[in-house]
Amino acid sequence: MKLYIGNKNYSSWSMRSGVLLAAFGIPFEEVKLRFDFSADSEWNRVIAAVTPTKRVPVIVELDGFTVWDTLAIAEYIADRHPEHAIWPRDARARARARSLCAEMHAGFARLRTVCPMNIEVFFPDVGQKLWAEDEALRADVRRLDAAWSDALKASGGPFLFGAFSAADAYFAPVAVRLSRFGLPVSEAAAAYRDALLAHPAVEDWVADAMREQDFIVEDEPYRAGR
Numbered sequence: 001m002k003l004y005i006g007n008k009n010y011s012s013w014s015m016r017s018g019v020l021l022a023a024f025g026i027p028f029e030e031v032k033l034r035f036d037f038s039a040d041s042e043w044n045r046v047i048a049a050v051t052p053t054k055r056v057p058v059i060v061e062l063d064g065f066t067v068w069d070t071l072a073i074a075e076y077i078a079d080r081h082p083e084h085a086i087w088p089r090d091a092r093a094r095a096r097a098r099s100l101c102a103e104m105h106a107g108f109a110r111l112r113t114v115c116p117m118n119i120e121v122f123f124p125d126v127g128q129k130l131w132a133e134d135e136a137l138r139a140d141v142r143r144l145d146a147a148w149s150d151a152l153k154a155s156g157g158p159f160l161f162g163a164f165s166a167a168d169a170y171f172a173p174v175a176v177r178l179s180r181f182g183l184p185v186s187e188a189a190a191a192y193r194d195a196l197l198a199h200p201a202v203e204d205w206v207a208d209a210m211r212e213q214d215f216i217v218e219d220e221p222y223r224a225g226r
Contacts, residue, residue: 024086119209
């Protein structure tokens with residue numbers, strides 16, 4: 001099984017699937033494509049032959065079967081590996097985990113837009129300015145904080161539904177955003193953010209991202225260069 005991803009420093013969508021597979025020790029071959037969308041780029045040569053969406057992440061099986069979109073990938077991995085609690089075993093907890101992932105998948109647009117994932121650098125000054133000026137961002141973070149806090153209260157932590165699950169992999173990039181931009185959250189949400197960042201699968205992804213040293217101007221709204 002191959003997992004096609006983009007730059008680890010910037011690709012929050014790739015991070016979800018990569019962290020999920022790594023966290024459960026599921027073997028896969030990682031194929032990283034640089035975010036270069038020029039007509040003759042490797043990206044366009046390779047990804048067009050893999051998925052009609054031309055987006056990452058995408059899983060490709062040995063027989064050529066493909067699965068794209070992070071939610072579909074999580075469900076496919078759960079079906080393929082029932083020995084792992086990819087989703088919580090309890091039906092209600094599982095439904096809530098899927099609800100939170102779907103909300104993340106479709107929502108939090110302002111947080112995504114003004115606080116893009118950028119693992120290798122910290123922007124607390126930018127975060128402070130955004131927080132003071134952007135009510136839509138504050139609303140997104142408040143909702144995120146409430147969702148995390150409710151799940152943690154019900155499960156007892158340290159992860160959203162007790163043990164690490166697809167829901168936690170889904171929110172790993174958000175933990176990065178909160179930490180890099182220094183956005184304020186409650187004590188419970190901060191403890192969960194830190195637990196996510198300390199998970200070995202997340203730490204490995206972050207370490208790889210730090211080693212990339214691949215500056216992509218289009219993904220750097222707050223830096224003109226390195």
